[in-house]
Amino acid sequence: MTREERAEKWFSNISGAESISIERKIEICDKLAKKMMMIILGLLTVEFLLLFMVGGELLTKTVDFLNHISEGGHTGNHYRGVALAEIIVFLPVFIIPFIVAFTYKNNCLQSELAKLVTSRKNSDSKESVLVSFQEGRESDILHFDTLNFKLAIIQVLMYDLHLLKPEFDIYAFADHYEEEKIDTDSDIIIEPAMNFFKEMEIPKNFAPYVEMLYMDGGNDLYMNIIPQWDGEDDSFDLNEITLEELQQFPNLKKAIIMSSNFDKVKEVFEAANIAVEPL
Numbered sequence: 312m313t314r315e316e317r318a319e320k321w322f323s324n325i326s327g328a329e330s331i332s333i334e335r336k337i338e339i340c341d342k343l344a345k346k347m348m349m350i351i352l353g354l355l356t357v358e359f360l361l362l363f364m365v366g367g368e369l370l371t372k373t374v375d376f377l378n379h380i381s382e383g384g385h386t387g388n389h390y391r392g393v394a395l396a397e398i399i400v401f402l403p404v405f406i407i408p409f410i411v412a413f414t415y416k417n418n419c420l421q422s423e424l425a426k427l428v429t430s431r432k433n434s435d436s437k438e439s440v441l442v443s444f445q446e447g448r449e450s451d452i453l454h455f456d457t458l459n460f461k462l463a464i465i466q467v468l469m470y471d472l473h474l475l476k477p478e479f480d481i482y483a484f485a486d487h488y489e490e491e492k493i494d495t496d497s498d499i500i501i502e503p504a505m506n507f508f509k510e511m512e513i514p515k516n517f518a519p520y521v522e523m524l525y526m527d528g529g530n531d532l533y534m535n536i537i538p539q540w541d542g543e544d545d546s547f548d549l550n551e552i553t554l555e556e557l558q559q560f561p562n563l564k565k566a567i568i569m570s571s572n573f574d575k576v577k578e579v580f581e582a583a584n585i586a587v588e589p590l
Contacts, residue, residue: 314341325420335486338495339423346419347412354408453513456553462532463524463549463568464560465508468517470531475517479507481535498539500546505536518559524566526590545571552576557583 312320318336321343322328328336455461468475481504485493488503495501526549528542537546550572557563557579566587570576573589580587 317344321416321420325424327424328420331424332486334492335482339420342496343416343419347416350412350415351408354411355405358407451515453515453518453559454556456556457549457551458509459547459549460552460556461513462508462536462547463526464513464521465511466526466530466532467521467524468513472520474520475513479504479532479535481538484535495538497537498541500537508532508536515559519562521560522562522564524563524568526567526569528569545569548572549576552579554579554582557585 314337315333318333318340321340322331322336453464455464465475469478481493481495481501484504484507485495490503493501493503526547528540533540533542533547540546547569549568549570563583563585566580566585567590568576568587569590577587
């Protein structure tokens with residue numbers, strides 16, 4: 312069975328799956344197949360460990376029984392009978408992991424579909440709002456000299472306060488991006504996603520809502536730019552900032568930041584009367 316055939320088969324009983332591209336289906340199925348294999352192997356390991364720890368004598372008797380019946384005649388019917396007996400004896404051990412794995416698969420398929428549908432509905436219903444944001448006069452738009460500071464502000468407005476909408480979702484974005492295939496398992500910056508945030512214009516009337524910054528490696532915005540980012544490099548470090556940028560946010564009083572040049576950045580925050588700490 313090819314990957315395309317597997318994807319179509321797995322999604323055949325999922326209502327609404329026809330709205331998902333075959334490429335997205337294959338990507339979802341590839342991830343699920345790996346997780347299902349891990350579940351099956353993990354449960355089998357646990358089951359055999361329990362058999363050895365708790366039912367060692369039972370296991371020994373079972374093996375002795377199978378050895379005994381295999382010592383009979385050497386006819387075809389005899390071998391088929393031995394094989395059938397082995398299947399009956401060991402079937403319960405194998406069937407539980409497979410039931411769990413396939414139940415997990417079906418639940419995940421439904422969940423992935425629901426997430427995609429929700430993202431699309433949000434994008435459709437709020438498209439006009441986003442357009443209105445980006446059609447404002449230049450004087451009504453916040454100015455940023457530092458990209459990583461802008462990203463930290465977007466995290467607050469889009470993902471923490473849910474004011475800047477629609478919320479960006481890399482999976483929905485990848486589904487609709489036509490210029491190239493986007494690797495949603497990337498551990499490096501996805502440039503089309505980064506460009507989306509670079510070009511985003513943020514209305515000045517949102518500035519008063521920003522009261523605190525908390526830059527953390529697990530922030531939603533970073534996961535939508537580098538989905539597999541481990542937070543160990545300086546991709547989003549705030550190593551420089553201008554006083555003019557900070558002064559656009561009158562209610563920003565505290566910031567916890569990622570920075571490898573903290574002492575220099577701290578001076579600018581203090582000049583703007585903003586308490587700042589390193590993460």
